[in-house]
Amino acid sequence: MQNQDGVQVDGEVESATSVPIPEFDEWANFGDQDIMQQHSAIRAEEAEKIPFLGDKEPLSSLAAEYQSGSAILLEKIKVLGEQYAAIRRTRGDGNCFFRSFMFSYLEHILESQDQSEVDRIKANVEQCRKTLQSLGYADFTFEDFFALFLEQLDSVLQGNEASISHDELILRSRDQSVSDYVVMFFRFVTSGEIRKRAEFFEPFILGLTNATVEQFCKSSVEPMGEESDHVHITALSDALGVPIRVVYLDRSSCDTGGVSVNHHDFIPAGSDLPNASGGSEKVSPFITLLYRPGHYDILYPK
């Protein structure tokens, strides 16, 4: 979670040259308003560099990033290349996990036209709505966010007048008024799930920060721009019943021998998928994200 700080420090140094900072006679006059303004100026500047969602790029573009860097990473990227064909980057604005999930999920529905999956997730979304209501959230504070997500879900299904193309899905994912609302929808769902199962999540939260479940949700889940950790991913995956694979690309290496790339599958708890009864039959994720410390992007299998 602290990674963001490093990024911000860089941003501030840069901004000293490119964002005009008004002069202050007195430090005391430099209030929150000014800090926020400066902060949003830095954000806007960063935003111009990377859209919320990038184009699909061949995996070689990832290797190019580390050309003069760690040999372990280059080795791992080579291993990744055996299974994965492409990467799609997201903006590092603290919402990258939710935004990657959003696009990856909607793109999957658009391509698979899996009506039964849509019916299934809609039932889960209704459950999430009830969860928030029972936790005491006022309907009007979250219903717009729910409605917008359901609208996107319907529009990626073809054959109705609201249907959209793949290009339009990309445009919407880059449009703040859609993209941020859907991210916020996921934040509501995640927070509701964590609060509902507070007892389950509490030890994990204590492992991350010295906060109560309530504090954690208020400070690290519900506000936009707060980065996601395994707690968020577990909660979202459980709440929506969507398995997620996270592939880790970091400098860690296992003992001697060849380099391997670790991944972790987040499989929804108590998966009520019809085929989950046998136990041995594994649910396989159709969403794959690439994690590099502090950031998530989307990976495309071969």
Place this chain on the structure above:
Amino acid sequence: MSTPARKRLMRDFKRLQQDPPAGISGAPQDNNIMLWNAVIFGPDDTPWDGGTFKLTLQFTEDYPNKPPTVRFVSRMFHPNIYADGSICLDILQNQWSPIYDVAAILTSIQSLLCDPNPNSPANSEAARMFSENKREYNRRVRESVEQSWTAD
């Protein structure tokens, strides 16, 4: 024109009218749903008791994804309130979330009155007095209470 921000603000207003939390009131200015006037009454049995503190809330079309700009119009003496009336409160800054409506914002500010956060002083004199000389601090607070009746 009805935008998502305006529609949401209408619902905020409806909720504030139907289910007003104790000690606060607020309403949009005539013909402008994006600019609200509000009053926070000083909580009973505190030095703030009896105060009627006026504020403005300025919303943008980004609401509720972005917080409004909230400012006290009444002159305040408080560790987390700047001389120009702007407020240092996490939920109005980096901890903002759309789950907060106008009622929740005003309730949070109300509880900030009696429960200052000494870690982020906006008024260093008030912050120092709050921790070092509570008696003098309370006297200054009561002064601002009296001012709140007359000033307009």
